[in-house]
Amino acid sequence: MENMWLVAAEWLGLALAGGLLAGWTGISISLMEIAVGVIGGNFLGLHTTPWVDFLAGVGSIILTFLAGAEVDPVVLRSRFKESVAIGLLSFALPFGGAFAYAYYALGWTLPAAEIAGIALSTTSVAVVYAVMVETGLNESELGRIILAACFITDLGTVVALGVLFANFNAWMVLFIAVTAVVLAIVPRFSRLFIQHYGNRVSQLEIKYLFFLLFLLGGLASMANSEAVLPAYLLGLAVAGFFLEEKNLTLRMRTMAFAFLTPFYFLKAGLFVSLPAVITSAGIIIIALLIKIATKFIGVWPATRFFKFEPREGMYTTLLMSTGLTFGTISSLFGLNHGYISQAQYTILVTVVILSAVVPTMIAQAFFRPDLAPAVKQEKRRHALIPQKEEGN
Template identity: 30%
Template sequence: MKEEIIIMSALIVLSGFIAIELGFTTAIAELLAGMFIREFVSLRDVETIRVLADLGILTLMYVAGLEIDLDQLERRFKPSFVIGFSSFIFPFLLVFGLVHHVMGMTIRQSILISIALSTTSIALVYPILKQEGEMTDDKRMILSAAMITDLLSMAALGVFFTKNPELIIFLILGLFVFAKIFPFLGRRIFRYYRGNVAEFEFKIILLLILAVAVVSEKAGFESAIIAFLMGMITSEIVVQHENLEIKLRGIVFGFFAPIFFFWVGLSISIWDMINNLWFLSLFLIVCFSAKYIGTYLASRLFVPEKSGYIASLFNSRLSLGIVAAVFGYEFDIFGLEVYSAIIGAVILSSLLSAILCRAKLWVY
């Protein structure tokens, strides 16, 4: 395992240098590094990498949640919701029409494929926005809209495929209670232990994130979404403690998040995607164009000068799209050819999104 960790660490650092020089988000470079090592290096034991990657997506989503100003979200809820809803429903309906009515797949298969190809990954959107400078009001609105898209995707996945719908209800109620209690207790606890050598506040945050993973798994709900919501709930208190926020961001962006993106790449076979190029191309064209059009039209109503940029950015699919694809494959809802095509479309749409955002090839 020592060799695997050393190889992974070296490639993550190297991919970071390359990404900075080429002007891409490091997340994409780390993902490609994982795909490269899968094909050319034999890793015997990757369980430790998988565990660290699970922590990576949780901590990344939590820190992304810290960026959401709830007061501002309330003030700009309408544009966030309209853009987020449009970004989800356009590709969902068009992909569903393609796979069910044209390709003849079952309702269950069609719904799951549509969900997988309609997502927007906050795990990619957030680093891209962050790399472009300080988080402005418009950027927070964009992040909130991406959250709406992800929540709709997760809600659809939960409604159609969860085994424990009653547990999801309890989970949502629990989050509501936590949102009411934490600001009152957290503000007093964090103020009392502020600057303590034992880093008590930091330990509380890590405990909350780990608790999210356990409870979400029991409920059959995507833990990354709950981690994001937890970040939103605790944001007001954490942001007030500047040193704590700096420590959190350092350990997430310097350690956990790169391992998550590397792991995603490690789980993808280039040859499986090549062997199913027809499915992949069809999925990519439909899902990318549908999401671009849906997001662009909605964005024109509120931020017309950035509508092309938002439409390109929201084509960043990753974590939830892959989760939905893995779910369908592991539970025999569809076979390897469809699974590989979905994964390929998710990866390529994210790469194309990054290229368009970086090159500023937006349509106004």
């Protein structure tokens, strides 16, 4: 029997190594954790356990929820055309390109090609949100537009997966009904709950949110769907409230990034088998190029149409080209239900993970917008307000 504490130390040691490497190299910590996971799986014998799978699942749920909560409803309404246009193009063209490549060029079955189209059409909420938080761009309008566009893209993924593969049974009806009721009442009820029970040592507000996430996630699983899908919608439902409750957001973000998300990102890297990657290298490279090229064909012209600065447009396009959370979820869904083989699964997951790494590294290295002066000016403005009041 394995020693649970030593296994935990191994995983958190790798997470610590990833964090140190991220600090030394300037690369996003989420990407470094994926890279360390690849090394751990191929050279160190790293493997998952049921409790690691649970923590990784919770990490993906919380990260997806926080990403939805960062979608500013005001920005989504005021920049609705930009968000919807970029988001839809970011989904539709890669879906068509990946489906055509898998079905016509590789000769995959129709369901396998549909899974390929869904998996490679996604934009990684987890990676984009992690990068936004690390760089502080989540506080900028550009960052919020990107997060809103991510929401539209992944909403297309959810709808496609549901329409093409969901089982419309009693559990699906119950899941849809409960989710609709929760989303309708949760914005107002959350305010009342936290006004009465918030800011206590017992952290009841966080327990309350975890209860809702696990409840909807459990119903989604019973309906043959995925637990992260309602988490995104729940985050969006409370987004306006969360933007006011900065302290609550910070506590949940700290908990997620310190302990939960490292298990998710390390496990994502663990999916990559280097021998299988070498065997299918040609297919993987072409599929990656198709995903990135179709993202550029759709997103870049849209950013120019909406008069983004060239640097911001390229940065937006590259981040919209990433994939991870919903891409791996879609691939795993296909494998678990027999729509794709293990070899096809390895190809898709490798492309998804490479799409999380390559565009993000290019965006961060060469096209990251310089928003620091505006952020610093905003912080100085807030810092001066109490001094003025004291002077009066």
